[in-house]
Amino acid sequence: MEHRLDRIKKQLHAQSYKLTPQREAIVRVLLEREEDHLSAEEVYLLVKEIAPEIGLATVYRTLDLLSELKIVDKINFGDGVSSYDLRKEGAKHFHHHLVCTECGSVEEIVDDLLEDVEKIVQNDWGFQVKDHRLTFHGVCRVCQEITVKAT
């Protein structure tokens, strides 16, 4: 964890931003809850536990900053709330999500499934792809089993 914090610190410094105590606290929360997709509000509540004096606006500003530097990805699953999500170290792309319409769970797919599709888009549409967001909506494994049992 310290290693990744250190890398993020360097990324900030490279753009002449500082890793202030508040920013460090926020990054620590994101690292701890890496598998989750936290809303700004959730980050705020978690950060308050280790840095109680922090303000909500700072959380928003920091998440925006991290998002610009491609350290976190900001995504909107359609419920009006933005979620923030650490990008895996070295990952070129946003990872994919599987959103279950039954239980609301969000699973991640780290593999890049879109290499071929991107080539098609580049060649056929002349669109130079920089990044992508892919979300599948459907029924997760757990909910499928429940449905089967129920019938």
Place this chain on the structure above:
Amino acid sequence: MEHRLDRIKKQLHAQSYKLTPQREAIVRVLLEREEDHLSAEEVYLLVKEIAPEIGLATVYRTLDLLSELKIVDKINFGDGVSSYDLRKEGAKHFHHHLVCTECGSVEEIVDDLLEDVEKIVQNDWGFQVKDHRLTFHGVCRVCQEITVKAT
């Protein structure tokens, strides 16, 4: 256009909803501006031209209803505003989007590029895919040419 309106009317009736004058006006706007991605506010302004007495809340409610019936797709490109977009007749899936980070234009891809990827998700993750949303971020053809000329 009348044909498609009629089909939508039937879809509403099938779920025992009525095609009220307000709903009809909204659907007409969506049909006229099919290639666009309109926000609720934009729909509201356009509908007011043909049905001035309509309320914004009705627009929201109707778009939500159409969205539930999969007649329109609601999408959020990350700017906090939801866009609404008619689903092509007979289309099983949400279509894909190419969002240009230079000029903000949004292009549509109607082809389904994800059949193979969906199979992988179904088989490897056991996730039963119902729908998907795929957006590419990058530089559109026009902006690429501008960049080339500028150098």
Place this chain on the structure above:
DNA sequence: TATTAGTTTATAATTATTATAAATACAAAC
């Protein structure tokens, strides 16, 4: 005609997010 359920309008309320101004921290220059 009276009734009922569904729908709309107008408005208020809510929620997420952003802007602002004053306070603070901290590094560089003197």
Place this chain on the structure above:
DNA sequence: GTTTGTATTTATAATAATTATAAACTAATA
């Protein structure tokens, strides 16, 4: 070591999108 300037944060206010609510309306039905 103080001063100065810039970046950052805090607290609060403002904004913008969306949703909830209550009253009015409509159309079908008993």
